[in-house]
Amino acid sequence: MSGRVPLEQPGGVATTPGIRIAHEGIIDLITVASVPTDHRYVAHLHAGDSRVRRLPDPVPEGADSNDRWWPPRWLEPAWLSDHIDDFDVLHLHFGFDAIPTERLHQVVDLLRRHNKPLVFTAHDLHNPHFRDNTFHLEQLKVLVRGADEVITLTPGAAREIVERWGIEATVIPHPHVAPLGMIGRPRDRRPEFVVGLHAKSLRANLDPIAVLDTIVTAAAGLPDTRVRVDLDSNVFDPGADQRTADLAAIITDYATGHSVDLRIHNRFDDNELWQYLTEIDVSVLPYRFGTHSGWLEACYDLGTAVIAPDCGYFADQKPCRTYGFGLDRFDPTSLTEALRATHAERDSTSAASRSSRQIERQRISAMHEAVYSRTLEHYSTATGRADQAID
Incomplete structure (x- = not known):
């Protein structure tokens, strides 16, 4: 498939693949290879009047369809x-967790040689799936x-990016x-007032045992x-790792002895998640580490209060109370006060x-379009990007 758009206006100038620029200098279409496209966050970056077209996720090697976009x-x-030649801009969000830095270097260099802009949204400055963040930071450095262009979600994360790598990120x-x-x-x-603690699949940054009592x-x-x-019921699968199995057993025993309303079920689909969030009054996030949270955003959408840890930048995202919780620390008093x-x-x-979310979505869409346009304007006025040290 070619990203080129046929010229339809007299006097227009066909330039970069996927873009038509008229005399007024207006970019009519920007084709983005989004990694991924089939993700709720990415889908909600689009507004109806956007000139951005995101390509469907390619079918992964060995798969029959793109129902699963990774790897x-x-x-x-x-x-x-x-x-x-299928796209104008590559925009990376997720999916690079297991990719060696050498291959990321190859991707960056390949895009550079072909004068294709790379936009990267730094969602996670600490990978929530791994306590040891060393490898993730090496990937982020590349x-x-x-x-x-680098995008991130909060001013706090943008400050950390400047402190770590000397790069200014656009906050969207x-x-x-x-x-x-x-x-x-x-x-x-x-x-009744319902306090919700969802342990999900007990991924690495979740420590519900620490806060439950x-x-x-x-x-x-x-x-x-x-x-x-x-x-989630899969924590009891025979193939679960030892940490997950131990935590699941402890939670089950504790709930039985302390009159806790314990629900074990398959992972929620979207409708079940929305229903769950309307059945609780506050969601306590037991994250030992992390950066941003889509869960917090869903709570804000549906009117569920959130008590978030003071690690990461959760409080920068949307209004919420916080408590002292991090890799090796917990302040029970602050959690009690937040609950009260x-x-x-x-x-x-x-x-x-x-209405506020609709307006925000339009603004977010326009901000992404502006980022893409800015990178393409750079390439339209230069033979290629200036060499950058990425070691």
Whole structure:
């Protein structure tokens, strides 16, 4: 498939593949190879009047369809070289967790040789799947220094990027997560206050055991309060690693002995997740490390309060209370105080409106379009990008 768009306006000038530029200098279409495209975050970067077209995810090697987008073919140098004329900009979000830095260097160098801009959104400055962040930081060093434009979601993350790598990132906020039609709906007022602690699949940055006793003790001192703990059923699979199996057993035993409402189920699909978030009043995030959170955004969409750890930049994203929690630290008092304050102010939880999220989505879309246009303008006025040290 060619990214070139046929010239339709007299006097126009056909330039970079996928772009038509008229005398006014307006870019009519920008074709983006997004890594990935089939992701809720990426889908919500698009607004109806955008001139950006994101290509479908390529079918992974050995697969029959692109129902699963990983491992991403755009990060395979040989495949990328064969399809280099299909797009104008490569925009990397996710999917590079297991890719060696040598291959990332190859991708950056290949794009450079072909004058193809690389845009990189730094979602995670600490990979939530690995306690040891050394390898992830090595990957980020290649990508942040090799990209033509770096985007991140919060001012705090942007400051860290400058401190670590000397690169200024454009801050573009996270778009809505829940469907627009569900945002801003009135919530049912329940007689009880439900504290939710979702342990999901007990990935590396989740430590629900550390906070559970504090939550249960605090809840016992609040009127009409119930603690609900959810676990994905796959944590009990025979093939689960030892850490996961041990944590699942501890949570189950604790819940049985402390009157905790424990729910074990398959991983929620989207509709089940929206329903869950409307069934709890506050979601406590037991993250020992991390950077940003789509879960927090979904809570904001549906009017569920959030108590987030003070590691990462969760409080930069959307309004939430925080408590002291990090790799090797926990302040139980701050969590207790946050629970009490949230209970006392349950009728004034910060929540999104549909109109505000619609306007925000249009602005986010326009900001991405501006980033893409800026990188392409650079290439239209230069023979190639200046050499950058990325070692």
